[in-house]
Amino acid sequence: xxxxxxxxxxxxxxxxxxxxxxxxxxxxxxxxxxxxxxxxxxxxxxxxxxxxxxxxxxxxxxxxxxxxxxxxxxxxxxxxxxxxxxxxxxxxxxxxxxxxxxxxxxxxxxxxxxxxxxx
Numbered sequence: 001x002x003x004x005x006x007x008x009x010x011x012x013x014x015x016x017x018x019x020x021x022x023x024x025x026x027x028x029x030x031x032x033x034x035x036x037x038x039x040x041x042x043x044x045x046x047x048x049x050x051x052x053x054x055x056x057x058x059x060x061x062x063x064x065x066x067x068x069x070x071x072x073x074x075x076x077x078x079x080x081x082x083x084x085x086x087x088x089x090x091x092x093x094x095x096x097x098x099x100x101x102x103x104x105x106x107x108x109x110x111x112x113x114x115x116x117x118x119x
Contacts, residue, residue: 001105003102003103004092010035012052013029013090014040016032016110017090019116025045050085051077051086053066053074055087056091060091064090074116084117086116086117086118087115087116087117087118090111091112096109098110
C-alpha cells in the first residue's frame with residue numbers, strides 16, 4: 001500500500017474542512033482544489049465573504065500555524081473583495097496512529113481545530 005500523494009492529502013484536507021464549513025452554515029461561492037492556488041474556498045455566511053486556505057499538516061502545532069505560507073498575495077486579493085482570510089490546517093494521519101502517514105485504502109485519522117484568522 002502507498003501513502004497518499006501530496007495532492008490526495010490536499011484533497012482529503014479540503015473535504016474535511018469543507019464539511020466543517022458546511023456544518024457551520026457557509027455557502028461556497030468558489031472551490032479550488034489546485035494545490036498551488038490560493039484560496040481553496042471562497043465562502044459566504046451572514047453576508048460576510050471569507051477566503052479559506054487549506055493545508056494538510058503533520059503535527060498539532062501546524063493546525064494553527066500558517067507561518068510557511070506567503071499570505072500577503074491572498075490578503076491583498078481578499079481586501080479587493082472585502083473578504084477576510086482564514087487558515088484551515090488539517091492534521092492527517094493513519095487511522096491507528098496519527099503520527100504515521102495516511103495509506104491509500106486504509107482508515108485515517110485527523111485533527112482540525114477550525115478556522116484561524118490570517119492577519
